[in-house]
Amino acid sequence: MHTRRRGTSGSDRPVADEPPEWSDVDAEDVEARVVELAEEGVPPSEIGLRLRDSGVDGTPVPDVKLATGKKITEILEENDASPELPEDLRNVMTTAVRLADHMDANPQDHQNKRARQNAESKVRRLVNYYRGDQLPEDFTYNIDHARELLE
Numbered sequence: 001m002h003t004r005r006r007g008t009s010g011s012d013r014p015v016a017d018e019p020p021e022w023s024d025v026d027a028e029d030v031e032a033r034v035v036e037l038a039e040e041g042v043p044p045s046e047i048g049l050r051l052r053d054s055g056v057d058g059t060p061v062p063d064v065k066l067a068t069g070k071k072i073t074e075i076l077e078e079n080d081a082s083p084e085l086p087e088d089l090r091n092v093m094t095t096a097v098r099l100a101d102h103m104d105a106n107p108q109d110h111q112n113k114r115a116r117q118n119a120e121s122k123v124r125r126l127v128n129y130y131r132g133d134q135l136p137e138d139f140t141y142n143i144d145h146a147r148e149l150l151e
Contacts, residue, residue: 002118019066027068029056031075034064038081044072045087085149086134089126093146095119100143 019025033056037047051061061067068075076082083090099116103109120141127141 001122016063016066020062023055023059023062023067025056025059025061025067030061030064030067031070031079034072034075035079035081038076038079038083043083043087043090044076047072086126086130089123089130090150092119092122092126093141093150096123097143097146097150 030051033051034047037050038044042050048064051064053060055061064070064072064075070078073082085093096116096119099112099119102112103116106112120143123141123146127135127139131137131139
């Protein structure tokens with residue numbers, strides 16, 4: 001978004017309608033494990049990685065959506081275990097707060113001043129996207145509010 005670099009190409013996931021035969025895990029067990037990991041404080045993106053690597057009861061789960069028919073965030077919303085902030089917004093806010101702290105200690109650092117401006121711009125874009133749906137209508141971003149939310 002804020003660079004002149006080209007994107008990187010990557011491989012696409014194979015098209016599949018059902019989970020592989022070697023991964024015969026019950027959908028209820030997968031949902032229970034997803035909620036359990038969320039209650040431990042694991043973010044949704046990392047839940048998918050942990051299920052892929054360690055699985056449920058030793059059986060790996062290559063794709064939660066194929067195994068359960070629902071995305072990880074949908075499972076979390078159904079069980080009232082979803083995080084208060086969307087994960088992408090939380091990550092960009094963390095970056096902005098870290099850069100703001102750095103700029104307080106090093107006001108002469110012009111390169112990171114621009115990086116902070118770019119990060120806060122991304123935060124504002126995401127706040128506008130999520131406002132009214134996952135964020136309250138009157139939610140406004142400022143760095144002090146972000147510090148409070150991330151604690």
